[in-house]
Amino acid sequence: MDIKKFYNKKLEQFGENDFRSLNWSDEEGKSAKKRYKQMSQYVDFKCKNYIGYDINENLIALAKKKYPKHNWIYDLNKFKSKPYDLCISSGVAGNRGGPACKHNNLFTWLSLLSSISNKVLINFPSNRATIRSANVEYFSPEYVLGQALNITENVQIIHKQKADFLLILTHE
Numbered sequence: 001m002d003i004k005k006f007y008n009k010k011l012e013q014f015g016e017n018d019f020r021s022l023n024w025s026d027e028e029g030k031s032a033k034k035r036y037k038q039m040s041q042y043v044d045f046k047c048k049n050y051i052g053y054d055i056n057e058n059l060i061a062l063a064k065k066k067y068p069k070h071n072w073i074y075d076l077n078k079f080k081s082k083p084y085d086l087c088i089s090s091g092v093a094g095n096r097g098g099p100a101c102k103h104n105n106l107f108t109w110l111s112l113l114s115s116i117s118n119k120v121l122i123n124f125p126s127n128r129a130t131i132r133s134a135n136v137e138y139f140s141p142e143y144v145l146g147q148a149l150n151i152t153e154n155v156q157i158i159h160k161q162k163a164d165f166l167l168i169l170t171h172e
């Protein structure tokens with residue numbers, strides 16, 4: 001199924017205050033927050049300006065409603081050329097049929113995010129996961145590392161438990 005339709009259906013099913021609308025496994029978002037917490041250890045959140053991006057217009061409209069003072073977009077072209085200090089992608093790579101799904105797509109996507117930002121953090125479901133969900137793509141950390149090293153030599157893979165891992169690309 002098309003990714004936008006998939007999330008529109010989830011939103012219709014669970015509503016705007018339930019993390020399952022974003023295909024996280026639980027209503028309160030414990031699984032999502034665990035990943036946000038891990039990412040927060042590697043970044044300085046004192047930044048003044050940020051832009052939230054998703055391809056789904058309905059989810060962006062909801063984000064605008066909930067946090068009207070912040071910037072939200074669903075058209076990547078709007079910030080493609082600007083340099084940013086940091087780009088964080090959580091829960092996106094694992095979408096079946098998503099930006100990282102096919103081998104060529106992964107390299108193109110990593111290159112794009114690296115071209116707009118000095119530091120890129122992306123979490124990936126790991127192929128070492130023993131509990132699996134439908135519609136989720138699982139990645140080999142060895143393969144992701146190899147692709148990332150084609151972009152910059154400053155790469156970290158943090159693989160602390162079997163469910164997922166974090167990739168950090170830095171241009172310094």
Ligand SMILES: C[S@@+](CC[C@H](N)C(=O)[O-])C[C@H]1O[C@@H](n2cnc3c(N)ncnc32)[C@H](O)[C@@H]1O
Nearest residue numbers: 007022023032054055056090091092095098099
């Ligand atoms: C598991 S949810 C994660 C949402 C949020 N980033 C979080 O961490 O809670 C996956 C999100 O990825 C979005 N998505 C799928 N493909 C995308 C793409 N190519 N670019 C940006 N977002 C995408 C979906 O619309 C959906 O909102």
